[in-house]
């Protein structure tokens with residue numbers, strides 16, 4: 001009977017039944033071949049079908065295209081999925097999009113495609129020095145780590161990003177945060193992505209944009225749970241506590257705050 005059922009029932013039903021009836025010990029016995037995602041310090045058996053969605057697949061392809069050497073042998077689909085999801089939610093809200101820490105812009109490139117940004121009637125502000133960390137605002141440890149992670153910015157980064165995003169409703173604001181924050185003209189923000197690998201400018205950006213975030217607006221903290229970034233996590237938590245909210249820790253290492 002068991003054998004007959006095995007033949008007749010679709011494999012995915014059998015799998016679902018097996019997983020649902022597992023006890024704790026069985027979980028440690030799951031075969032490696034059934035891992036659904038293993039990138040970017042995250043491996044899981046959970047469903048990762050978002051990667052098959054054609055719109056996402058194209059967004060991710062575009063992200064890789066401008067990710068250069070950084071993404072040559074490294075994949076971050078689940079992180080990009082989180083950004084695309086937050087952006088598609090924020091698309092329904094009033095306000096603009098802001099990225100603090102843009103580099104080549106591989107993350108916003110995926111987001112722009114995924115939400116068809118030009119159709120949203122919003123502006124996307126890109127803030128970066130476009131020349132790496134500023135030693136006035138980053139610690140020697142942060143500067144050193146950035147060098148190791150190969151975020152070595154070439155002299156032409158600003159021009160490159162300008163060219164890549166010329167077809168989109170994007171405004172580049174060049175210079176170090178916090179100095180440039182006051183140049184962002186919008187009074188309403190619904191999507192804020194923070195990825196500067198550095199405590200001081202990240203907290204400055206959070207402080208500056210908090211009152212401008214619309215209710216239900218999304219803040220994504222790229223390094224929140226990343227190994228080696230504990231100072232950022234502690235600072236993000238302290239900021240959130242000062243506003244009476246908590247950061248949602250995601251298994252991708254990102255932190256998420258939704259403005260109440």
Ligand SMILES: C[S@@+](CC[C@H](N)C(=O)[O-])C[C@H]1O[C@@H](n2cnc3c(N)ncnc32)[C@H](O)[C@@H]1O
Nearest residue numbers: 101102103105106107128129132176177196201
């Ligand atoms: C990890 S990279 C960002 C990667 C980006 N999320 C992407 O999609 O390509 C960090 C960026 O933060 C920028 N950065 C670091 N400190 C900064 C500061 N004080 N003001 C502005 N940008 C800063 C660096 O120039 C660098 O481009």
